[in-house]
Amino acid sequence: MLFKKYHIVIFKDKQGTCRKVGLRGGVFLLFIFLFAGMAAGNVFLWQRYAQSMKVEKSLSLAEKTIHEQKTQLLGLAQKLGALQKSLSRIHDFDSKLRVMIDLDQDSSQTVTPKGGIQSETFSNGYLPLYRQELLARKMHSFLKQLNVEARLEEVKQQEILAQLREKNDLLESTPSIWPTTGWVTSPFGWRTSPFTGKREHHPGIDISAPPGTPIYAPAKGKVILSGNRHDGYGVQVKLYHGGNTVTRYAHMKRSAVKQGQEVTRGELIGYVGNSGRSTGPHLHYEVRKAEVAVNPMKFILN
Ligand SMILES: [Zn+2]
Numbered sequence: 533m534l535f536k537k538y539h540i541v542i543f544k545d546k547q548g549t550c551r552k553v554g555l556r557g558g559v560f561l562l563f564i565f566l567f568a569g570m571a572a573g574n575v576f577l578w579q580r581y582a583q584s585m586k587v588e589k590s591l592s593l594a595e596k597t598i599h600e601q602k603t604q605l606l607g608l609a610q611k612l613g614a615l616q617k618s619l620s621r622i623h624d625f626d627s628k629l630r631v632m633i634d635l636d637q638d639s640s641q642t643v644t645p646k647g648g649i650q651s652e653t654f655s656n657g658y659l660p661l662y663r664q665e666l667l668a669r670k671m672h673s674f675l676k677q678l679n680v681e682a683r684l685e686e687v688k689q690q691e692i693l694a695q696l697r698e699k700n701d702l703l704e705s706t707p708s709i710w711p712t713t714g715w716v717t718s719p720f721g722w723r724t725s726p727f728t729g730k731r732e733h734h735p736g737i738d739i740s741a742p743p744g745t746p747i748y749a750p751a752k753g754k755v756i757l758s759g760n761r762h763d764g765y766g767v768q769v770k771l772y773h774g775g776n777t778v779t780r781y782a783h784m785k786r787s788a789v790k791q792g793q794e795v796t797r798g799e800l801i802g803y804v805g806n807s808g809r810s811t812g813p814h815l816h817y818e819v820r821k822a823e824v825a826v827n828p829m830k831f832i833l834n
Contacts, residue, residue: 605664605671612671615678622685629692631830632706705773707750707831709797711781712804712815714741720827726811735825736780736818743785743813745804749795750779750831758787765816766808769801779828780818783810 538560540553555563696703718738725732749771756778757770765782769789772778785805795801806813819828 602664605667609667609671612674612678619678619681619685625833626685626688626692628830628833632708701752701774704797705752705775706777707773707779707819707828708833709748709750710739710832710834711750711779711817712739712741712745712747714739714745714804714815716740717814720825720829727809733825735820736782736816737828738814738816739804740812740814741804743803743805745815746800747781747784747802747804747815749797749799749801751797753779753795755789755791755793755795755801758789758791758793760807764809766810767802767805768808771795771801776822778820778823780816780820782816782818783808783814785813 717740753771753773767784768782784802787802
């Protein structure tokens with residue numbers, strides 16, 4: 533039945549002239565198969581197309597996510613850097629406090645930040661994927677380390693606090709602020725003498741300021757000397773802060789306190805001048821511990 537002869541009739545125009553094309557059954561079947569094959573092929577291609585569109589969409593979504601993660605990572609790294617900086621600031625302050633209250637120095641010097649992430653790493657903002665992963669791992673270990681350091685710092689500060697509570701008068705009577713406002717023109721330590729030209733040890737700091745600038749006590753104390761002893765220091769004031777700490781203020785224009793008087797931190801004790809062996813108006817400020825001159829900068833926290 534299928535292999536009978538088939539006829540395809542094509543009508544040409546209105547007159548009804550037509551053409552008959554005779555086809556053998558086999559050829560007709562071939563045509564049908566060909567047509568079905570093409571249709572199936574089309575469906576297949578269309579499906580592939582739809583699929584690839586889907587993949588492309590999710591790809592761009594993934595790219596977007598990666599970009600967002602990159603930005604987050606960079607922001608996180610910057611925050612970590614800031615954290616490290618403030619931690620080292622706390623550490624410095626801690627060391628200063630320790631010097632002031634004579635706490636053992638050994639333990640405060642043991643931890644030094646290492647393996648931190650350099651800021652240059654993030655300068656160009658572009659990070660390939662493998663470096664992103666590396667960075668994430670680095671940050672993870674860095675965070676761990678920061679955590680340990682922060683806890684250590686906490687313990688150390690608790691220790692300081694305990695010490696301070698124990699000697700509750702200590703903080704009040706420890707020099708900790710600038711005695712006057714001006715510029716340090718000569719630091720503590722070895723220098724060439726402005727008088728002899730020879731090397732000499734400068735036992736304090738020189739703070740240059742206009743004559744008459746007020747000088748304030750940097751801590752609670754007792755005036756143990758006030759006036760001019762004609763020893764080169766000119767008009768001077770010496771304060772005893774308890775323990776073994778004494779501070780000296782020299783080359784004053786005028787003293788504002790009397791011997792035996794008690795002063796508190798921030799109280800006026802005199803005025804900047806040019807008395808004694810001096811080359812210009814300035815305050816010579818000394819801090820002595822058990823008679824030994826120490827660097828006054830270590831006793832200035834503000
Ligand atoms: Zn001096």
